[in-house]
Amino acid sequence: MLFNSLDFAIFFPIVFILYWIVSKNLTLRNGLLLVSSYVFYGWWDWRFLFLIAFSSIVDFIVGQKLYKEENKTKRKRYLMTSLFVNLGLLVYFKYTNFFIETFVDSFRLFGKELEVSTLNIILPVGISFYTFQTLSYTIDIYRKQLEPTKDWLSFFAFVSFFPQLVAGPIERASHLLPQFYKTYKFNYNQVKSGLLLIALGLFKKMVIADRTAILVNQVYSNPSEYQGIDIIVATVFFAFQIYCDFSGYSDIAIGTARTMGFDLMKNFDSPYLSKSITEFWRRWHISLSTWFRDYVYIPLGGSRNGKYRTYANLFIVFLTSGLWHGAAMTFVIWGGIHGFIIVFEKAITKQRENLYKNLNVKKDSTIRRVVFIPVVFFIVCFAWVFFRANNLTDALILISNINFNNLSNLTNGKIYKLGLIKPEFMVALIAIFLLTLFEWFNKKYNFQLRLSKQILPIRWSFYLVVFFIIIVFGIYGDDQVAEFIYFKF
Amino acid sequence: MKFLIYKKMKKLLFKSLILIFIGFFLVDLITDPLFKNNNNVNKVFKELNKFDQDTLDILFIGSSHSKSTFKPSIFDSVFNSNSFNIGTGGQRYMLTNLLLEDVLKKRKVELAVIDLYPTLLSLPKEQNTKGFQLRVLDNVSFSLNKLAVINEIYDFKEVPSVLSTTIRNHNKWYDVNFKRNDFNKSFTSDKGWLTSKKRMNKKNREKYTNFLEQNRQFLNVELTQLDLNKFAIYNSYIQETVRICEKYNTKFCFVSAPYFESFYNKQINKKHYYLKELLEDKNIPFIDFNSKYNAIDLNLDDFKDRDHLNIKGSRKVSAFFAKYLSEKKYFEIKNQKYYNEIIEEIKPRNLDSVARIINKNRTILIEQIVYKGNKVSGRHELYSNLKLEGVFFYETNNVKYIAISKNRNEHLKTNDNMFLLRGEIFKSDFKNRPKNLLKTKKDKLLWSVKADTISIEDNDFYLLKLKNRGNISSYKSFSIFTFDEKGDHLRKGYIMKNVSFIN
Numbered sequence: 003m004l005f006n007s008l009d010f011a012i013f014f015p016i017v018f019i020l021y022w023i024v025s026k027n028l029t030l031r032n033g034l035l036l037v038s039s040y041v042f043y044g045w046w047d048w049r050f051l052f053l054i055a056f057s058s059i060v061d062f063i064v065g066q067k068l069y070k071e072e073n074k075t076k077r078k079r080y081l082m083t084s085l086f087v088n089l090g091l092l093v094y095f096k097y098t099n100f101f102i103e104t105f106v107d108s109f110r111l112f113g114k115e116l117e118v119s120t121l122n123i124i125l126p127v128g129i130s131f132y133t134f135q136t137l138s139y140t141i142d143i144y145r146k147q148l149e150p151t152k153d154w155l156s157f158f159a160f161v162s163f164f165p166q167l168v169a170g171p172i173e174r175a176s177h178l179l180p181q182f183y184k185t186y187k188f189n190y191n192q193v194k195s196g197l198l199l200i201a202l203g204l205f206k207k208m209v210i211a212d213r214t215a216i217l218v219n220q221v222y223s224n225p226s227e228y229q230g231i232d233i234i235v236a237t238v239f240f241a242f243q244i245y246c247d248f249s250g251y252s253d254i255a256i257g258t259a260r261t262m263g264f265d266l267m268k269n270f271d272s273p274y275l276s277k278s279i280t281e282f283w284r285r286w287h288i289s290l291s292t293w294f295r296d297y298v299y300i301p302l303g304g305s306r307n308g309k310y311r312t313y314a315n316l317f318i319v320f321l322t323s324g325l326w327h328g329a330a331m332t333f334v335i336w337g338g339i340h341g342f343i344i345v346f347e348k349a350i351t352k353q354r355e356n357l358y359k360n361l362n363v364k365k366d367s368t369i370r371r372v373v374f375i376p377v378v379f380f381i382v383c384f385a386w387v388f389f390r391a392n393n394l395t396d397a398l399i400l401i402s403n404i405n406f407n408n409l410s411n412l413t414n415g416k417i418y419k420l421g422l423i424k425p426e427f428m429v430a431l432i433a434i435f436l437l438t439l440f441e442w443f444n445k446k447y448n449f450q451l452r453l454s455k456q457i458l459p460i461r462w463s464f465y466l467v468v469f470f471i472i473i474v475f476g477i478y479g480d481d482q483v484a485e486f487i488y489f490k491f
Numbered sequence: 492m493k494f495l496i497y498k499k500m501k502k503l504l505f506k507s508l509i510l511i512f513i514g515f516f517l518v519d520l521i522t523d524p525l526f527k528n529n530n531n532v533n534k535v536f537k538e539l540n541k542f543d544q545d546t547l548d549i550l551f552i553g554s555s556h557s558k559s560t561f562k563p564s565i566f567d568s569v570f571n572s573n574s575f576n577i578g579t580g581g582q583r584y585m586l587t588n589l590l591l592e593d594v595l596k597k598r599k600v601e602l603a604v605i606d607l608y609p610t611l612l613s614l615p616k617e618q619n620t621k622g623f624q625l626r627v628l629d630n631v632s633f634s635l636n637k638l639a640v641i642n643e644i645y646d647f648k649e650v651p652s653v654l655s656t657t658i659r660n661h662n663k664w665y666d667v668n669f670k671r672n673d674f675n676k677s678f679t680s681d682k683g684w685l686t687s688k689k690r691m692n693k694k695n696r697e698k699y700t701n702f703l704e705q706n707r708q709f710l711n712v713e714l715t716q717l718d719l720n721k722f723a724i725y726n727s728y729i730q731e732t733v734r735i736c737e738k739y740n741t742k743f744c745f746v747s748a749p750y751f752e753s754f755y756n757k758q759i760n761k762k763h764y765y766l767k768e769l770l771e772d773k774n775i776p777f778i779d780f781n782s783k784y785n786a787i788d789l790n791l792d793d794f795k796d797r798d799h800l801n802i803k804g805s806r807k808v809s810a811f812f813a814k815y816l817s818e819k820k821y822f823e824i825k826n827q828k829y830y831n832e833i834i835e836e837i838k839p840r841n842l843d844s845v846a847r848i849i850n851k852n853r854t855i856l857i858e859q860i861v862y863k864g865n866k867v868s869g870r871h872e873l874y875s876n877l878k879l880e881g882v883f884f885y886e887t888n889n890v891k892y893i894a895i896s897k898n899r900n901e902h903l904k905t906n907d908n909m910f911l912l913r914g915e916i917f918k919s920d921f922k923n924r925p926k927n928l929l930k931t932k933k934d935k936l937l938w939s940v941k942a943d944t945i946s947i948e949d950n951d952f953y954l955l956k957l958k959n960r961g962n963i964s965s966y967k968s969f970s971i972f973t974f975d976e977k978g979d980h981l982r983k984g985y986i987m988k989n990v991s992f993i994n
Contacts, residue, residue, distance in 0.1 A: 008648050022500055190499045425665035462510060469514050473657060474522065474664050 003045040005254045006208050006478060013042065014258065021262050028185055032155045035182075035262075039164035043128075050126040053091065058161045060087045061136045065150035065157075068143045077144060084140040092133045095125055100329035128168030130326055134293055136161050139175035141297055148176050156182035165258040169251045171269040171289035178266070186263025195450055199257030201468050202440075206250030208476035210433045213426060214239040214246075216477075220421035222390055225399040230408040232420055233400050237383050240390050242434050245274065248287070272441050274382070277374040279343040282382060290326070294319050313348065317341040327389070332397055336388040343381060429475055515655075522657040526664075527629060532579050535683040536630040539575055539594075546599040548572035548822065551683070552591055553606025555580040556748035559686035559799040560780075561604065565809040565833065569817070571825035576683030581623030584612045588731050589640050593631045595739035602821055603736055603743045604812075608750065609762030612725055614644060621645060628653060687795045688802050696791050702751045712764040722765040729769065742821065744776040749789060749808060750798045751781070778815060780808055787811045788837050807837045895942075895953040895971070908942040910955055911972040 003009045017038045024030040044051045064084040071077050099120040106116050139160075142148035151157045160179045166172075221228050221236035228236070252269040259266045273286035283291045299319045305312040317338070324337020347354075363370055384401075391397035411417045418424045443449055453461060527533060549572060551561040558578030566574045577590065584607075591603060615621045624644060631637055645653050652659040691699070714722075729745075736743040747763065754760070763781070770777040780787065793804025800808060810833035817824050824830050916924060916934045924936070942953035955971075 008651065019504075188499050188503075190503055193503055423665070462513075465510060466514055466517065470517075470522070473518065474661050476661070479652065479662065 003042050022188055025185055032159045032182055036159040039162035042164035046127050053126055054162055057136055058158045061140050062154055062157050064140050065143050069150045081144045088133045088137055092129055095123055095129055097329045131170050131172055134172045142175055165255040166266055171252055171267050172293050181264050193261045196257040196260030199253050203250040203253030204472055206246035208472055211243050211247035212477035213430045214243040217421040218243055225396045229403045230405045231411050233404050237387055240386050241383050274379055276378050277370055278347055280347050294323055313345040316345050331394050332388045332391055336385050339385040518657050523655055526656040526660040532626040544573055547575055548601045549574035550600045551576040551604045552587055553578045554582045554608050554611050556608050556750055557606035560748040560805050560808050562684045562805050562809045563682040566813055568826055569813045569824055569830045570822040579626040582627055583615055584728050585640050586624050586627040589636055590627050590631055592735045600741045603741050605745050606748050607745055607766055609759045686801055686805050689795045690792050691794050712760050718761050745770055747779045747781050749780045810837050909939055910942055911939050913937045
């Protein structure tokens, strides 16, 4: 079930009303959440419910055993069981064909052609997300940072919690699971806030992401037919497409959870305003980057074993993160680019700080923002080419075709032949501008708080304007409902 | 405390519902009218809604067959009545009932004429056929019946776009109040009636040459028990129409507008036959125009395509139906002269009657008459002292004539009645050219003809016998020139396109 669908528009109010009717009874409430989450997930394909149920059963039992067990070897075995089952399922469903293709390609390099065909495996939606979420549970228990729950209902509801089940934020058990142990009072302002966040998410997804996707898809599907500014525009549009798609989904997820009293972690914090790639990863997909930090980087040694080992660990983390995003070499390269830049930034940290000191440039100075925000945006966009391209060949074609020879396309109207006619193109630009303005204003002045202090006609006028913008300018319809990008993960 | 929570929840629910209601109310009030297609159908309904009389005398309803067949102004001229045609393309029968009831609720209708086209008695399944029903749904008031019909036809996910033109057409936001012309300028409309001057294209005319013979087969159908079971549902549709008309005290009459394509489709024939039998059994008035081709003198020239009449055909059927309505005492003739003229037009033809009906108001059979260099219509001046008032092609027994009516007191300058004819042949008919041209690429023939003059009653005609210059239907354009005193043909001539003959 997609958030921007009629099905969800009917599903959510029903769940919301039932939720608050039964909210005082913890068992009933968690039961309702579990059932509704399974209905939500099963709407795509009911068969994959067995997968998520199986994963939940394994980790629930492992968690219990792990906590009671004192023997280190046995504890490791239990952890390995959880890792093996969860990662095994993830690897099987997501990476089997990738490994087969890589295996065949590597033999091809030596001139040997292997007759091995890929398997017909359907990727369960959101498997990468809920797998990481349940792993955080068993790993935290292993590290004795968390007590396991004896309440299977709470646990199952935690694993399958529908607002964030299929595309995050990837919640830590220590943060989300305890929220299932308590009931919440109906908080009018909290519900309002959640609904506003849902509206914002729908605006991002339907007005910006799905609109820019039209242009991006046209260019990236036929890379050799486009040159110069066309590719640049498509890539910049993709930067906003993926941001609005993903952060829009996160907003809807957080907002939906908030209406029910749950608090999900912030997943995006104006990432394109970052002044370094390091900062970018503190603002982009925060739940994933912190997961990798805590469960991959630190276990690898983090920064505790010297600088070269630190660089290697960082690079490994980003390569893995790239692979997590997709089972293709382009994603690995994307991760590698980010890893490389992060390592480079880390390597020159001292020199950079000395330079700023000598130039008397403060950390949050305007000059640093003006210089580095565009630079970082450019680097991120460059990496996005690999992320979005259909394959490595396409990515290389796109990169090689980037130039400034046809800048006139911006003024002679040819830019409007990339899939978005002029009015649609303008709406995309205006919507991006409005979003940027809103995010800046919200961060500085807390827009929601200010809005809540206005009189009813003003508040309702704002809500109706947002409603009309989504209804009129949103991309939707039977043939236009687009899946969230991160659903592939 | 519990009470406080419930109170807050109720407050939220109440406010949400009010806000949602305001939102959709504003959509209905502001954006839906802006996003409504500005097409012909919506214009017709606007016109109907603006109609200031409480009573409509005749309401024509049904699909595009009804729309292209019944011309309200003919009935209004004959009976001094008020009639309207709210046929819409692809209108399924359940929508016909819904629309009929909606109109009858709003004003009194003396006679409802409901067209039955067999294939439209089933539920639409494909996207385009579902789309056609929106033309009716957009113009029917909201009601439980409407919701029931929508529920029957559309999937759940399609319902929002059915109910709201904003949701349906939002992707055309940059063209708000977009103007969509359904049909090109060759179409003519009048109080909902809409059809074209065009005649069926040459390819189809050749394909359906034998349609009158097919018509005889069409009338001879045998239904199996399986057919009877399958078609039984039509009973309920017809009953519903009868119920609606009786409820609102409206006389009704079912018709089957001409659509000869069905002669070639066994299933449609069967359904048609079933309906005919059903209506006759129940003594429900039903005019089957598809069994009256000879009586109305309908032929291929009267159709713009296999399913729809053109202006000429529509005029004939409307005249015939007006005759029926007066004979059955539905309405009294108020304009006898006009009535006589239109009835005269539908009489079957032979050479005598051809000559008899050539008159000032004779419908021009060819698509357009072009005075070379300028397009004109009506009276055309070929030469300063000759006014040609109508051109009529007639073919009988392979003898081909062109009959040109002329003003009695005017004569051709040459006085020897010589005409020069020039015809341009379709490339596909090159093999039909005279033998001496077969080896050439010449597509234009030029020859002179001495015209006979004939007088019938008060009308004079030049009768040009075309001799053997290939089949006249091979010509895509024809020019007629007269000669000056020196014997040179005048440069100016009539150019007639899409030439065809009457059999």
